[in-house]
Amino acid sequence: MKFLYKKLVFWQIICFVVIVMCCSITPDAEAQTKQKIKVGIIFSMKIKSGQDAWTSAQIASEEINSAGGVNVRGVKYEIELVKKDDNAEASLIDAVNAFRSLIEVDKVDFIIGGMRSEAAMAWLDIMAQHKKIWINSGAGSPEIMARVGKDYDKYKYIFRTQVCNRRLTPLLLVNSVGLCMNELKDRGITTRPRVAIIIEKTLAGDAFTKAAESLLPGYGVEVVGTWRPSNLATDLTPELAAIKKVGAHIIFNFFPGGTGVPLSRAWGQLKVPALLAGMNVESQSIKHWERTGGMCNYEVTCQSVGPMEITKKTIPFYNNFRKKSEGDTPGYAAPTTYDAVYVLKEGIEKAGTFEADAMVEALEKTDYKGAMGRIVFFPKGHESPHDTRLEPGYITWVGNQWQDGKLVGVSPTGRVVFGDKRWEGVRYKGVVDFKLPPWFGK
Numbered sequence: 001m002k003f004l005y006k007k008l009v010f011w012q013i014i015c016f017v018v019i020v021m022c023c024s025i026t027p028d029a030e031a032q033t034k035q036k037i038k039v040g041i042i043f044s045m046k047i048k049s050g051q052d053a054w055t056s057a058q059i060a061s062e063e064i065n066s067a068g069g070v071n072v073r074g075v076k077y078e079i080e081l082v083k084k085d086d087n088a089e090a091s092l093i094d095a096v097n098a099f100r101s102l103i104e105v106d107k108v109d110f111i112i113g114g115m116r117s118e119a120a121m122a123w124l125d126i127m128a129q130h131k132k133i134w135i136n137s138g139a140g141s142p143e144i145m146a147r148v149g150k151d152y153d154k155y156k157y158i159f160r161t162q163v164c165n166r167r168l169t170p171l172l173l174v175n176s177v178g179l180c181m182n183e184l185k186d187r188g189i190t191t192r193p194r195v196a197i198i199i200e201k202t203l204a205g206d207a208f209t210k211a212a213e214s215l216l217p218g219y220g221v222e223v224v225g226t227w228r229p230s231n232l233a234t235d236l237t238p239e240l241a242a243i244k245k246v247g248a249h250i251i252f253n254f255f256p257g258g259t260g261v262p263l264s265r266a267w268g269q270l271k272v273p274a275l276l277a278g279m280n281v282e283s284q285s286i287k288h289w290e291r292t293g294g295m296c297n298y299e300v301t302c303q304s305v306g307p308m309e310i311t312k313k314t315i316p317f318y319n320n321f322r323k324k325s326e327g328d329t330p331g332y333a334a335p336t337t338y339d340a341v342y343v344l345k346e347g348i349e350k351a352g353t354f355e356a357d358a359m360v361e362a363l364e365k366t367d368y369k370g371a372m373g374r375i376v377f378f379p380k381g382h383e384s385p386h387d388t389r390l391e392p393g394y395i396t397w398v399g400n401q402w403q404d405g406k407l408v409g410v411s412p413t414g415r416v417v418f419g420d421k422r423w424e425g426v427r428y429k430g431v432v433d434f435k436l437p438p439w440f441g442k
Helices: 002-023 026-031 046-067 091-102 115-128 142-150 165-186 203-219 236-248 260-270 314-324 333-351 356-363
Strands: 034-045 070-072 077-087 110-113 132-138 158-160 194-199 224-225 250-255 277-278 300-303 369-370 373-376 400-402 407-409
Touching: 026 194, 034 046, 034 091, 034 333, 046 077, 046 132, 046 314, 046 333, 070 373, 091 110, 091 115, 091 373, 110 333, 115 142, 115 203, 132 333, 132 356, 142 158, 142 203, 165 250, 165 277, 165 300, 165 407, 194 203, 194 236, 203 224, 203 250, 224 236, 224 300, 236 260, 260 277, 300 356, 300 407, 314 333, 333 356, 333 369, 373 407
Parallel strands: 034 077, 034 110, 110 132, 132 158, 194 224, 194 250, 250 277, 277 300
Antiparallel strands: 070 077, 300 400, 369 373, 400 407
């Protein structure tokens, strides 16, 4: 009897201890026990593209973690971001060291980012050496992904949600020159506009210049000249004065760095009687209005999203970004990075492992509808494997215009552009009418 009593007391104590332990596990304690996936976010963090990428990665990781994290064969992982400034605008050596540091010092599991193509080209061999999965969400040179086509087994660990410059150029031309060309035709101004090209002098800019000079004559326009200012220029008045002198109707531009501010300022101050349209990353920020003193009014800047419903995820992302960035608007690197985090999540869950080759196989099957559209990668055997598919039905990019202090969506318009009927009917909810500058043609 005594033995049975002691045994009963023993089990009562055990049950009590178990109950106390269970009750003491709070949601916070459970969160602390979750394993981590370390994802490095690498950009030039001192400029808008890098700041946008970091903000967007934070939004995506917070959404994923609050929804339960990443499920790897029944085990839940939280995403832990590691921020890395590559300083690529000033030093390629710094950029190379920053990328290597993410792998060798920070010990990240995956990498997202990259903006300057010169730096990204140098990172490829470091990535290959460590077999590290890297989703390039910012650097657009065609040479980057061409490496994968030339030596797939070595470079297959890179995928790109940012778009290839060579393939992006037609989309930019559709949403900028094509938009302006249709507007000029509608108003009876001209059916064969004169186009000036102004593109900053960088590796990515070289690819854009070559593509624009090759494509534009076939679209029924006259190219009146090409200007290539330094990416560190602080005054573009001479270039814009020269463009004004040649009588261009449209100024096609590509400025992914900080030089976009002097571009808009000079255009507005000189009141160049030509439509300014292309990709000016600085102009994608709501702060651009103040920085240029309103001189950007009526400028068209192309990017991957705008205040329009490309997919059901676009407007929620757009609004969340503005809340998290004190009212600023997302630039091109924002949705490419936001969607990259979700593409990575899906890839990990499909692979069921972090092992690099298994991840490559899983990511190659990506078919994800994100904030900027449908993301599908070109397959092995393509000239640019793992690059994002660009065309109506996939990623289209859009045109946004400054109208009296507001950045509004004006393209695609649902019209045929450059004779390409694939664009017919492609118009997103939220797109509004384009406006001509009042000084145009004067």
